[in-house]
Amino acid sequence: MKDTVLFFVVLFSLSVLVSHSVGGRVKAPLLQQSNRLVFSKSFNSIYDTSMYGRLQLNNGLARTPQMGWNSWNFFACDINETVIKETADALVSSGLAGLGYIHVNIDDCWSNLLRDSKGQLVPHPETFPSGIKLLADYVHSKGLKLGIYSDAGVFTCQVRPGSLFHEVDDADIFASWGVDYLKYDNCFNLGIKPIERYPPMRDALNATGRSIFYSLCEWGEDDPALWAKEVGNSWRTTDDINDTWASMTTIADLNNKWAAYAGPGGWNDPDMLEVGNGGMTYEEYRGHFSIWALMKAPLLIGCDVRNMTAETFEILSNKEVIAVNQDPLGVQGRKIQANGEDDCQQVWSGPLTGDRMVVALWNRCSKPATMTASWDVIGLESTVSVSVRDLWQHKDITDNASVSFEAQVEAHDCHMYIFTPQAAVVSRSDV
Numbered sequence: 569m570k571d572t573v574l575f576f577v578v579l580f581s582l583s584v585l586v587s588h589s590v591g592g593r594v595k596a597p598l599l600q601q602s603n604r605l606v607f608s609k610s611f612n613s614i615y616d617t618s619m620y621g622r623l624q625l626n627n628g629l630a631r632t633p634q635m636g637w638n639s640w641n642f643f644a645c646d647i648n649e650t651v652i653k654e655t656a657d658a659l660v661s662s663g664l665a666g667l668g669y670i671h672v673n674i675d676d677c678w679s680n681l682l683r684d685s686k687g688q689l690v691p692h693p694e695t696f697p698s699g700i701k702l703l704a705d706y707v708h709s710k711g712l713k714l715g716i717y718s719d720a721g722v723f724t725c726q727v728r729p730g731s732l733f734h735e736v737d738d739a740d741i742f743a744s745w746g747v748d749y750l751k752y753d754n755c756f757n758l759g760i761k762p763i764e765r766y767p768p769m770r771d772a773l774n775a776t777g778r779s780i781f782y783s784l785c786e787w788g789e790d791d792p793a794l795w796a797k798e799v800g801n802s803w804r805t806t807d808d809i810n811d812t813w814a815s816m817t818t819i820a821d822l823n824n825k826w827a828a829y830a831g832p833g834g835w836n837d838p839d840m841l842e843v844g845n846g847g848m849t850y851e852e853y854r855g856h857f858s859i860w861a862l863m864k865a866p867l868l869i870g871c872d873v874r875n876m877t878a879e880t881f882e883i884l885s886n887k888e889v890i891a892v893n894q895d896p897l898g899v900q901g902r903k904i905q906a907n908g909e910d911d912c913q914q915v916w917s918g919p920l921t922g923d924r925m926v927v928a929l930w931n932r933c934s935k936p937a938t939m940t941a942s943w944d945v946i947g948l949e950s951t952v953s954v955s956v957r958d959l960w961q962h963k964d965i966t967d968n969a970s971v972s973f974e975a976q977v978e979a980h981d982c983h984m985y986i987f988t989p990q991a992a993v994v995s996r997s998d999v
Contacts, residue, residue, distance in 0.1 A: 598831050598899050606923050606989045611947035615919055617899055620831035629781050630801035631832045632894045634866045636671025638840050641870030645677035645726055648695040649703050656710045658873045667890055671749050672707050673715030676726045683729050689738055704746035715749030716742060720765040721756035730756060739772035749781040762786045766799050793826035802835040802866055809839035811847030816856050817932060823863060824903050830864055832898040837866050844871030844880035855982030857883050858928050861893035862901035862916055888959040895920045905945050913937050917946045925987040931977040940974040954987040
């Protein structure tokens, strides 16, 4: 009788588990239990992750946000196989590949204007004369991964052949070429809803047997965070970025809305980095990179890495900021507080592994400001003391901050810190 009861208890438990999981992932928030000696009662609501895991695609990819390079922001249509090879070389020789920038992604304009007589996509014979397979072999020989672009419409945005109604053929040929990543755009879509157009390519990619990162570029039009987690590994939440302060800050705010939906396996994508393209100041680019890292956004370089300035390289190669982005806890940081004129004095923060927190003081005002991160606002217990490390100065500021932390931040600049609870507090929580 006991064995029978035990069997039904186990069976019931399994049925509950299955009913709360889709696609091989348990439907549960990332922050299921926080250290009560470190974090306040409001911590889990501040950093809500309750929507993570619902219908999550589980293809084994995107355990952390993707890192690499994309051709569009700098080159647009002016691309060729030499540029792609030289970019791969530069990622390796500069050391950026060793920091995690491993995806070399070709955007629009790589293909010929028409499909061939068999209905297949073909590379443009003048700009990619060697073909994508040999280019992929070259990129792979550098220890990197090759990405390619297509569109969930009848044409790409630059009026090359799209993949709508050609998903199986195109996925098969991408896999045969050795492609590792697909950016899938949204132009010329015939008015068909994205939720109908994007899954067929997911299915076609999966059917190839090759692991191909699936990046949805739907521009946030149909709120993809609500549905794309069962479809892709990342999903654009916004329209295209451009190399201006106004564009970058607006896009950061739009992406912030969907923080509760992201996590390992599927990420909100506020578009590629503009760092190094010349339209913003050093301080503005530093804020751009800091906030993208904190938001667990893809870190896809959008400048010409063959000709970077020292300042551009300094930003893109900041190991401590990259480590925030790649932290395995995978909780998207978010805007916690906004004060001042037009809410221009902003505190952004998020939890990391080891009971640590990342905190960014982002001054979007037109003049310097003294900015404060208060424990009650960012979700720390009032009695907790933390050490503070500055990720841009690469130095420890204090080992005993309590109640709040403040700093003077220049206009349009961003300071980024790691808060680590004192060891005594962490150890007591384990008792």
